[in-house]
Amino acid sequence: MNDAIRITRDAPLQSRNSFGVRARAPMLVEVADAGALPQVLQRPELSDGIALVLGGGSNLLFAGDPAGVVLALAGRRTTVVPGSDNDDGAIVRADAGVIWHELVLRTLDIGLSGLENLALIPGTAGAAPIQNIGAYGVEVCDYIHAVEAFEPATGKLHRLDRDACRFAYRDSLFKQQPDRYIVTAVEFALPRSPRLKLDYAGIGEQLDAEGITAPTPRDVADAVIAIRRRKLPDPDRLGNAGSFFKNPIVPATQADALLAEHPALPAFRGNDAHSRKLSAAWLIDACGWKGHRDGDAGVAASHALVLVNHGHASGQQLLDLARRIAESVHARFGVALEPEPRVIGASW
Numbered sequence: 001m002n003d004a005i006r007i008t009r010d011a012p013l014q015s016r017n018s019f020g021v022r023a024r025a026p027m028l029v030e031v032a033d034a035g036a037l038p039q040v041l042q043r044p045e046l047s048d049g050i051a052l053v054l055g056g057g058s059n060l061l062f063a064g065d066p067a068g069v070v071l072a073l074a075g076r077r078t079t080v081v082p083g084s085d086n087d088d089g090a091i092v093r094a095d096a097g098v099i100w101h102e103l104v105l106r107t108l109d110i111g112l113s114g115l116e117n118l119a120l121i122p123g124t125a126g127a128a129p130i131q132n133i134g135a136y137g138v139e140v141c142d143y144i145h146a147v148e149a150f151e152p153a154t155g156k157l158h159r160l161d162r163d164a165c166r167f168a169y170r171d172s173l174f175k176q177q178p179d180r181y182i183v184t185a186v187e188f189a190l191p192r193s194p195r196l197k198l199d200y201a202g203i204g205e206q207l208d209a210e211g212i213t214a215p216t217p218r219d220v221a222d223a224v225i226a227i228r229r230r231k232l233p234d235p236d237r238l239g240n241a242g243s244f245f246k247n248p249i250v251p252a253t254q255a256d257a258l259l260a261e262h263p264a265l266p267a268f269r270g271n272d273a274h275s276r277k278l279s280a281a282w283l284i285d286a287c288g289w290k291g292h293r294d295g296d297a298g299v300a301a302s303h304a305l306v307l308v309n310h311g312h313a314s315g316q317q318l319l320d321l322a323r324r325i326a327e328s329v330h331a332r333f334g335v336a337l338e339p340e341p342r343v344i345g346a347s348w
Helices: 034-040 100-109 203-209 217-231 252-261 280-286 315-333
Strands: 005-012 024-031 050-053 060-062 069-073 078-080 089-095 144-151 156-161 182-191 239-243 249-251 267-269 275-278 297-299 306-309 342-344
Touching: 024 034, 034 144, 034 182, 050 182, 060 315, 069 182, 089 100, 100 217, 203 217, 249 252, 252 267, 252 275, 275 280, 280 315, 297 315, 306 315
Parallel strands: 024 069, 050 069, 060 342
Antiparallel strands: 005 024, 078 089, 089 182, 144 156, 144 182, 239 306, 249 275, 267 275, 297 306
């Protein structure tokens, strides 16, 4: 074993997932330098491959133990790509293990913008493109320049541009083919001249309340942080994975029929002019789930979209609750809900 590799057998994972549910890995392999991956994967104890690549554990639910080796990339370097820095902006490269919120704040500190609406999202930089994380009108794919990914089957390191990543709403090539690639680093093309998005989910109102009339990107980030802290429970205090369900995208005709009956239902343009994105939180709240609790598995009192672990809920109990919620929404509104987090040890 060297300083770049750490192996733990029968490793507890409770502290490595933001739900705080109990799970164990037969083997946890932590790699500080992604360049060592080819050598790591040639080790005899890894002959059956990697069962799960674990980032910050903020976008998964352990409904059971992972079936094999769990890999965690621990590299945390953030650099400006040489030659990319100019008056217009710069390309920032982050190792997969970089804490996402810390990356957002660092880019703002060096005068770059774009990621401010994504402040305080838990997780790591390497997980961001997999889920194509998004919040307050911005998706991370809007600013991704390229993704570096190692392909265990071929032993090759690939550099995939934005188009090759096949980004869609909460989706990407890496999510569509979860066992093909290991994301090792992400490059972000960030402008210096801000193009602020203020018209989503109360950002403008928050800035007005603070008396800010000419906001900077950092002001927007601070507003987002304040909103998130007010609406969403802190996973360090109450286990959760943020928004558990995707906002469903339905045909425009179906949305129109729902709006005729429920005019308060928030609806936005979907993937095209013929589809609409509906508020999953509104649908769940309308079914009476906000603040619901079954033992230690529950729904946050402050936000219907957030499932929470009040202390000792198992992943299976949280999954059972999520299924009941989805079934009730489908029964009342005819709309299917899908989880945002990846479910380990069970199928949705």
